[in-house]
Amino acid sequence: MFLINCPFCGEREQSEFKAGGEAHIVRPKQPTELSDDEWAEYLFMRKNIKGIQFERWNHVHGCRKWFNMVRDTSNDQIKAVYKMGEKPPVK
Amino acid sequence: MTNNLRFKTSKFIDETYRVSFKFNNKTYFGFKGDTLASALLANGIHLVGRSFKYHRPRGIMTSGSEEPNAIIQLHDNSSRTEPNVRATEVEIYEGLVASSQNCWPSVNFDIGGINNLLSPILPAGFYYKTFMWPASFWEKYEYFIRKSAGLGKSPKVADPDIYEHKYIHCDVLVIGAGISGIMAAKTAAKNGFKTLLVDEKSYLGGSSIYDNSEYSKVNNQITSSWLEKEINEISKLENLEIKTRTSVAAFHGYNFLLARENLTDHLPINQRENKVRQRLLKIRAKKVITATGSIERPLIFDNNDRPGILLSSAIKRYIDLYGVACGENNILFTNNDTAYETAMSLIQRGIKINAIIDNREQIDSKISYEVEKNNIKIYKGYTVIDTYGYRRINKISIMKLSKDGQKVIGDKTKLNCDCLGVSGGWTPAVHLFTQSGGKLKFREEDQVFIPNVYPSDQISIGSCNGDFGLEEIIKNTLSSIKKFLDIDNSEYKTVETISGLNQSKRNIWLLPSDKSIGKTKSFVDYQNDATAKDIKLALREGFRSIEHVKRYTTTGMGTDQGKLGNMHALGIISETAGTKMGEHGTTTFRPPYTPLTFGTIVGRNVGEFFDIFRRTPIHDWHVANNAKFENVGQWKRAWYYPKDNENMHQAVQRESKAARDSAGILDASTLGKIDIQGTDASEFLNRVYTNAWSKLAVGKCRYGLMLNEDGMVYDDGVTTRLSENHYIMTTTTGGAANVLGKLEDYLQTEWPELDVYLSSVTDHYATISVCGPNSKKIVSKVIPDLDFSDEKFTHMSFKNAKIDNIKCRVMRISFTGEHSYEINIQANFGKSVWEKCMEAGKDFNITPYGTETMHLLRAEKGFIIVGQDTDATLTPIDLQMDWIVSKKKYDFIGKRSLYRSDTIREDRKQLVGLLTENPEEVLEEGAQIVADIKKSPIEMLGHVTSSYYSPNLKKSIALGVVKGGKNMLGQKLIIPMENKNINVTVADPVFLDKEGERLNAKL
């Protein structure tokens, strides 16, 4: 059970959070201009890396804010958390 | 029965307090302080169970949680009955009742023992190989396997005990109160760390607390005396909480641990009343110190499982701690010095040792010389090759080991004994460490796995870290605690130790025999009856990974997770395959370390507290009026209101008819309500719904459909524009929380520039829906000040109003197709307004209806229910709801997906109406729909999603999804059922009032 440092509330138990999949996938501004393949790339394709992964998390039973997390999926170490719209602080 | 097995020298046993208990229906006596195992041994009982597969007689083998054999059923025939309990962990109390498992009709005569004779045909994987074919026989095999195997009996009535959960936060958690755990806890607490020390036993001090030998001393004192003073000191420390009878079950990431605290299991039943039995501790520790000690290894030789064969350390614990001799003619069999400590404990009490068999040629330690001085014959360089005795060991045979330890040589010697203590050295208890994600390394010199890479802020100390000698334990414990806690003073200045033991060991994983391996039964996993032969067979058959060998042979898969034999399994694999230890992986230990009761896991969340449920403000009225309830999400919703002796069908037919003929009333308070405000609220709705919202006038309502980005229908509901920048959205009952979450997600992550604020107000309002041709008359009596004329209050519009000075919102919207009004009022006034409506509707036969009638009425109109008629694979086009998808809007959630190559397929499943050939026949929801039953295999075209008998249309109606259904209007299809085929015709899903005239109907 992780301890997650919500950028708005501080350190809280994982059970207060919800994972929301890969981060930094921006919804296309002009979906109608996209081919089926391009749209499918946005809609379906996710990396699911073993190692450093950028993820979206939501403090659903807390401040309800979405934020980003850098997590090493091989050992569950959280490398960083940062607000939506911010640049990842680690590579 | 003998009494001279008890020696009156143990301070841990209260001999003034005699305790009687029953085992296998016979009454025995023990003393306060005994475990069930020590009390049985004191009564001369070794045989306590039968093995799982071969039903071989098995005895108590250990003295702790690693016990594989002495698995018993507690409290037989009582609501407290509990299977798979280790007799070595049960503290006896007056009136305890226990019985053997795995044996029928009795432990002494067991029918399943025939499996032992059949064992040549019961090799590893036997069940997989034999019982898988032919498949149709499986049911018979299963019956046979379950009957003859079976691990105890589960209780058949509710557990009378109370359990609870508790969170603990601490700076330092110390697991294990042996010598190193106690030193760590004292140091941590004295240095200002809030510390918790837990141990699974009822006493502190681990095995050192009964170490009274002259051959291990600390600061010139006998170890146990020194440790007692230490314990005395820490029990007064303010910063330290100590919990005994507390076993850590799981060590998760981020130093989150689960432990089971046992509070009443050692008390007589009549003293347990109203007390919490077990507590699940959820511990979050900043730092964890694991001091779980080590488990003695058995030795693997032919027939190494007879009752009377124990670990040598267990024999020592039984005599030193409980004052119980396990045998009167003992032999010890060892490959290291541990057995000599046991020998000294026996010698001190004058208990006979017939011989010591030692694998080692050279033995050079003070303690071994001392044993030899007592005229005990030591067979150096020898091994046990076989044992004898059915219900209890009575003889062993031994032979000399070859130089390389691979063979036995010379003559066979037979020696008598009634107890054999074995010692194969020690295995660090790294279970919790590996659970936490720790990585092990293999130490060649003494063949042990020890902690290497720590995944969190934790250390292992003492023998679980591979330190076995007293001096090493103390020295390394002190230095690593200092480093770990980053402190200068360890609270211990100088600690001098003296030890008469030497750490030399001759490790042979599988001892040689004069027989071929195929003829031996050398048990590696006692609980699951897996032998060395089985492991070798698995390797011959091509299994390599330890995880595969484990599953194939079932080694390590019992309730003890192979605490004793896993190392030997790994050793035999590496020897046989010629690989390095650990190369084929080490087995993963999974939580729980020892089994947990279901009670502990669920805690207080039982009965009505199992899951929360939500009640509407009008709930009590429904209860008082005989409503039957249905669970919708967490809500209790009125389902139907049976009158007199009506069944559900009759009640629903009556309610449905009344709603269309005159008036019906529904509690719709459970619908999700989201308050939406902000200057961009209209634009936001434009983006989340499929239809257009900018032009909706203030005071108007609109039905909206929400999609997922993949184009599939997600939720629906009516949204009302309350003012320029203020909307109230309704969602489905079950979807409320998810819709809010989804809207927040888009607002925060994709469109943060929008000025929109969302609040969930579901619980703030009671929603009362009055429908039917007389609805207007009723609501205008309840709200006389409001102009209900059709010109002023049109369908799909809303009015602010007041009922007795209380503000409310009235919407003229309809989910039934009838003329209807929805009153939304502050929740606490809901019930009184409902009662006002009932009173006002008296003359119009106003009929309360529940969710079932609501479903029927909307089905007559072909209105979908998201989640019933849809299942996240249907687009609005599939639902024949093209009308609600805006062609003009540039974008909305899911729009682009509506013209992907897959979503525009003509043969997608589409929503249709279904009419049965026989109008009285009502289809089963979920039934398959086919066109041709002669074709093989039959092609499934779809399924029935909603089905009812309509009292208003006087016929059966149904909705369903059918491949290409849109173009099949009028076509005949078949619903194949178990004993008949039902003919149906594809119809328009709107069965009633397609023109919508009833929306304005009045009587």
Ligand SMILES: [Zn+2]
């Ligand atoms: Zn937060």
